[in-house]
Amino acid sequence: MSATVAGRKIGSPLHYRLRRYFVEALCLLLGFVLVIWTLAPIYNMWMIALDSHDDVFNGSVWPAHASLESFRVVATEDFWYLEHFWHQFGNSFIVGGMTTLLTLLIGSLASFTVSRMHLRNGWMLTNAALMTYVIPASFLAIPFYRIMQIYGLSNHLSSVILALTTFATPYAIFIFSQYSKSIPMELDESARIDGANPWQIYYKIYLPLMAPALVAVGTYALLLAWNEYLYNFLMLSTPESMTVAVALAQFLNSDESPWNFMMATAIVYAIPPIVLYYGFRRYMAAGLTMGGVKG
Amino acid sequence: MSATQQAIAVTRASPARSARRAWRGGLHGSEFIWAIAFALPYVAVFLAFVIYPIAYGIYLGAQPQLYAQLFADPRYLSSVVNTLVYVGVGVNVKMFFAFLLSGFFMRKNWWVKALLVIYILPWATPALPAYMSIHWFVNGQWGMLNNVLYLLFGIDGPVYLNDHWMGLACNIGAYIWKNMPFWTIILLAGRMAIPQELYEAAAVDGATGLRKFAHVTYPLMANLYLVCVLLDTVFALGDFNATFFVSGGGPAMSTEVLATLGIRYAFTTALPRLGVATVMSALPLLIPLVIILMRKLRPSEGQL
Numbered sequence: 310m311s312a313t314v315a316g317r318k319i320g321s322p323l324h325y326r327l328r329r330y331f332v333e334a335l336c337l338l339l340g341f342v343l344v345i346w347t348l349a350p351i352y353n354m355w356m357i358a359l360d361s362h363d364d365v366f367n368g369s370v371w372p373a374h375a376s377l378e379s380f381r382v383v384a385t386e387d388f389w390y391l392e393h394f395w396h397q398f399g400n401s402f403i404v405g406g407m408t409t410l411l412t413l414l415i416g417s418l419a420s421f422t423v424s425r426m427h428l429r430n431g432w433m434l435t436n437a438a439l440m441t442y443v444i445p446a447s448f449l450a451i452p453f454y455r456i457m458q459i460y461g462l463s464n465h466l467s468s469v470i471l472a473l474t475t476f477a478t479p480y481a482i483f484i485f486s487q488y489s490k491s492i493p494m495e496l497d498e499s500a501r502i503d504g505a506n507p508w509q510i511y512y513k514i515y516l517p518l519m520a521p522a523l524v525a526v527g528t529y530a531l532l533l534a535w536n537e538y539l540y541n542f543l544m545l546s547t548p549e550s551m552t553v554a555v556a557l558a559q560f561l562n563s564d565e566s567p568w569n570f571m572m573a574t575a576i577v578y579a580i581p582p583i584v585l586y587y588g589f590r591r592y593m594a595a596g597l598t599m600g601g602v603k604g
Numbered sequence: 605m606s607a608t609q610q611a612i613a614v615t616r617a618s619p620a621r622s623a624r625r626a627w628r629g630g631l632h633g634s635e636f637i638w639a640i641a642f643a644l645p646y647v648a649v650f651l652a653f654v655i656y657p658i659a660y661g662i663y664l665g666a667q668p669q670l671y672a673q674l675f676a677d678p679r680y681l682s683s684v685v686n687t688l689v690y691v692g693v694g695v696n697v698k699m700f701f702a703f704l705l706s707g708f709f710m711r712k713n714w715w716v717k718a719l720l721v722i723y724i725l726p727w728a729t730p731a732l733p734a735y736m737s738i739h740w741f742v743n744g745q746w747g748m749l750n751n752v753l754y755l756l757f758g759i760d761g762p763v764y765l766n767d768h769w770m771g772l773a774c775n776i777g778a779y780i781w782k783n784m785p786f787w788t789i790i791l792l793a794g795r796m797a798i799p800q801e802l803y804e805a806a807a808v809d810g811a812t813g814l815r816k817f818a819h820v821t822y823p824l825m826a827n828l829y830l831v832c833v834l835l836d837t838v839f840a841l842g843d844f845n846a847t848f849f850v851s852g853g854g855p856a857m858s859t860e861v862l863a864t865l866g867i868r869y870a871f872t873t874a875l876p877r878l879g880v881a882t883v884m885s886a887l888p889l890l891i892p893l894v895i896i897l898m899r900k901l902r903p904s905e906g907q908l
Contacts, residue, residue, distance in 0.1 A: 343719060350737045354736075441650065449658070450866075451879050535730065536730035536731055575737070
């Protein structure tokens with residue numbers, strides 16, 4: 310880099326300039342390939358959603374008669390798979406919201422004990438969380454299903470909320486423990502001297518100062534809950550209790566499903582998390598790298 | 605001990621010391637009760653929803669004859685091969701490209717920054733719509749991919765999902781498409797955390813391109829890269845959605861991986877014990893990974 314900068318100053322020997330153009334051209338080419346690679350499936354989604362039913366099968370690469378008909382069908386629940394669509398949309402919001410709240414509450418309380426109060430053997434809690442984080446959720450699905458029946462929660466939203474909270478909390482504990490290192494212990498100390506009990510320290514000092522980490526983890530939990538499929542599918546079976554993910558996958562049960570309606574549903578389902586992601590991108594990135602991705 | 609290790613060691617020691625000052629003499633009486641009360645919700649969740657399912661799963665999958673049944677099943681054996689290919693190729697190809705691309709995204713041009721915003725779209729999109737779209741994208745008769753091939757080159761593409769290896773390749777490709785942006789961002793953050801002074805010092809010493817990479821970037825990124833690979837190996841091992849929604853395990857269950865085969869045994873053929881045994885047979889691979897990762901990810905070591 311310094312060579313090109315220096316080169317520019319003293320009037321660019323030809324081969325430096327050529328090399329710079331060559332690198333720039335390669336980068337543009339790579340960028341072009343990346344855009345195609347990234348957008349192809351997304352474009353495909355929109356194309357099918359905008360097609361009319363017959364056009365889906367006509368082998369074109371753009372919608373011949375683009376219309377928003379499929380989106381109207383989704384919005385007005387005008388198809389029998391979509392009868393309860395907005396109710397299911399609400400269910401997804403309930404699952405997402407409750408999972409987020411529980412994850413933040415349980416995670417922040419646990420990490421407060423471990424990183425601020427130094428409970429003896431607190432490391433066991435951290436290790437338990439880590440272990441949960443590195444066990445694939447799908448491997449626990451079968452016993453989980455049985456256990457939810459034993460707890461009497463099958464086909465109830467709370468079963469999914471509890472399952473997803475279980476899988477989101479370890480990440481929360483991990484991020485919170487990392488982030489709380491940046492909050493000086495002296496704050497806790499002085500509050501304690503002033504007579505605050507641990508709950509007051511947690512509520513009045515720890516939580517407000519943890520706000521950025523709370524936002525990052527909250528976004529993570531909400532996205533995890535909204536996007537999860539397997540547990541939703543196993544636990545929730547009636548149209549009234551389903552979330553959008555399960556309802557969407559139902560389209561695959563029949564060979565004669567209208568694919569344009571399916572893709573329109575998929576797009577409507579994908580919009581909230583995408584908006585959320587781009588809205589909180591800075592916090593998410595900060596959350597992922599929080600605690601330093603040190604070398 | 606390198607400078608970074610020292611820094612890590614210092615950050616590890618200091619909070620513990622000041623904490624001891626804060627709660628001088630250990631936790632007593634009411635404070636101890638508060639600490640227990642704060643830890644209790646997570647302990648309850650962990651016991652009820654992690655330990656109990658694991659114990660129940662071990663109980664379900666403990667009969668030796670289940671494994672005899674599994675090893676006699678050709679679909680199981682092919683799913684083991686698929687899982688190894690899926691994880692081995694899916695993780696390593698993705699990480700390799702993610703690492704290269706993280707270097708590309710370090711460039712300061714405005715259009716590279718704009719490209720990054722587009723590039724993370726697959727990660728922001730939920731898995732289900734994305735994989736459904738890819739399933740249609742590679743459809744042999746009406747899929748976009750073959751339509752484009754026909755338009756551009758006049759060739760009739762194959763029916764990808766009717767072939768074992770091409771179906772598996774589609775699943776892996778979908779998994780890479782969905783997750784590569786995430787790991788690129790992680791590795792990008794790792795690269796940005798390398799102090800610029802190191803590169804400047806290397807430049808003063810006469811290092812250029814490849815040597816800067818070999819003596820600055822590589823040593824500082826190696827650990828992060830390794831952790832990412834291990835972590836993603838666990839994620840890929842448990843990945844259900846790509847296989848379930850792109851190829852659906854077909855044709856004739858030939859592209860199933862352990863995660864999907866277990867669920868299929870348990871819920872389609874109503875053999876939950878066999879399903880659990882399928883998943884448990886991944887433990888010889890999973891347990892060492894979990895142990896290594898738990899060591900690497902200990903919070904004080906500050907990795908992801």
